[in-house]
Amino acid sequence: MTSTVIQQSEALDLEDTAVARKEHDASDRELVARLVDQARAEGLELVGENGLLGRLTKLVLESALEGELTDHLGYDKHDPAGRGSGNSRNGSRTKTVITDVGPVEIDVPRDRDASFEPKIVRKRQRRLSGVDEMVISLAAKGLTTGEISAHLAEIYGVEVSKQTISTITDKVIEGMTEWQNRPLDPVYPVVFIDAIHVKIRDGQVANRPIYVALAVTADGERDILGLWAGDGGEGAKFWLHVLTEIKNRGVADVLMMVCDGLKGLPQAIEQVWPQTVVQTCVVHLLRASFRYAARQHWDAIAKALRPVYTAPTEAAALERFAEFAEVWGGRYPAVVKLWQDAWAEFVPFLSFDVEIRRVICSTNAIESVNARIRRAVKARGHFPNEQAALKCVYMAIMSLDPTGKGRKRWMNRWKAALNAFEITFEGRLSATRR
Template sequence: MTEHLGYEKHDAAGRGSGNSRNGTRSKTVLTEIGPVEIEVPRDVDSSFDPQIVKKRQRRLTGIDEIVLSLTAKGLTTGEISAHFQDIYGASVSKDTISRITDKVVGEMTEWQNRPLDRVYPVIFIDAVHVKVRDGQVTNRPMYVAIGVTVNGERDILGIWAGEGGEGAKFWLSVLTEIKNRGVADVCIVVCDGLKGLPEAINTVWELAVVQTCIIHLIRNTFRFASRKYWDAMARDLKPVYTAPSESAARERFAEFTQTWGQQYPAIIKMWDNAWSEFVPFLDYDVEIRRVICSTNAIESVNARYRRAVRARGHFPTEQAALKCLYLATRALDPTGKGKARWAMRWKPALNAFAITFEGRITPNGN
């Protein structure tokens, strides 16, 4: 209406303009959630043409998808209700919004239990921590596994709700479930340095190489250091994880220790403790290294999850948290599977995997 009239509500510029606001009129439209009454703005000379709900339009579609999209972005039921009031002048109750989001529970369960490929060159495992209000607000880990298929696609394998802090025992149950869904072999599992996790991984996939996530190592390095040193530290660490061999990496890390060890001894200790799970990375072809260090494909997922979790602050139930993260996953890809190409140079990487892990990689992953 403001654009149509050329001036804001109550603006003196509208005096004598020949046209002005003339309140609203009620209108009932049919939606997927039933009849909804909205308030349509009017002007004095009836020249205003509504853009969101057109004149004589009696059916409004896409309400469900709007609700699901806003939920995926982390909006609460109250905020979504207010959004509809602002945009449509319509009141959509919190209960109605909850019923819409509850419709995806069956879809989410089907997605969570779908069969998976027989082999994955790489699986990344991580946890997103959310606040759940269950009597009292507690931090709960939501476990996420992301696979790279033999076709070079990102495949989000599932999301699992844990209890208390992140633990290797729960990861063992998650990885066992993934195996039971058809994953017979994984070449490399990339994870953080959680105690007991390498043993849990090799219990499920005996031949899997356990690789400490380089991204986690660098991120944890920054947690111990002042922000003003992050860029310098990143530059000094790059020669370590891009070294051609373990001995060369040791030399570069000795230089890093000489520069930063006295000021930040905890960083040096952290890298020393993680070294045995870090060094397998150094034996790989550069193409395999690129796949493991591909931050974009991982961070695009993590960033989507973090935005949704931050926007909500906390969730009323575990199910609400799972729904939000599932809808965020669904929004990554129109097919609802969360798939995307991992890297543009996939064929060289596939060749490197096939040679390094001879006999374990098949062209179609089955």
């Protein structure tokens, strides 16, 4: 009997809550309707100075601030319970905040002993978070502080100084440091290491590499492990530092490392992960070949080299390469030497399944990432220091695939290859995960 009464009571409470919610929603709609009618009567625009959205934002912010002060004091406005409480309302002060719909002037309530610390719009806060996110998004696309300032002034009528914009974007540095030191997976089937060259003004403008380590996870997802700035003269010591950092973040095994002839990297890999296969990126090797050949011969050289990297075995690849050298060695000996010097890191993938070959030969894995980074870097031109360049690259990476649609395509592309990795590397992919 008691249980039935409790159930009936709970049902009535739910019904009362639903009725109250409907009444609240109806009240909100009525308020919005009045504001819309008023805006129409006054000929107001939706956005812009004193626009409808600005008025709504003002109303919401001031109501929220009033509610916060009520919670702080412990009694409602004009409530006699506040008399003799030791603290009370003390008028308000006017403040302009920058919002997504433009600058909005609000009245911030105060208390007599100045102990009220609002959360919705903090003391000395002049921008709501949406504006910060907008600035960071524009910076991730490569806009300079001056261009962002001009954009906000033109589109939103908001005056934001270059220094303020720089201060906003500097907030990402803390997040970048945390991201660069986050724990990583215990095993990755493949890690691509590539360089993006940026111009840094350090006394004089010079090209400097920023290295990107992009991994494919055991589930087929993309994971950018980190960013490292170099000076162009990196060797085994530099790469040992980078790989040890990655290992210390939890990576016990990497099945295959794909890189572009980076000096000292194979030796460092041998020391950190002795079982890892070092593979030269075939596409980069082809591009490097073209640097030593006349433009009119590029297609012919590419056609002649194709049988080399598509050969079924290393022995067959050697035969095809000998044929290439016989035809083109006299005209372009530097191309032949390039392939001979890279041969030890070129041939490993020839012994693997066709699915592994396909993903190693394809540049889709990292080129889509590099393309976004290059757009942001190119738009900036050059950077005052290394930190500014790293910040720009990091923001470009964080803005990758905002809709998430690319994630599904990426994973589908890697399904067959991951099965081939599991078989070819005899269970190392799953053994380290257990």
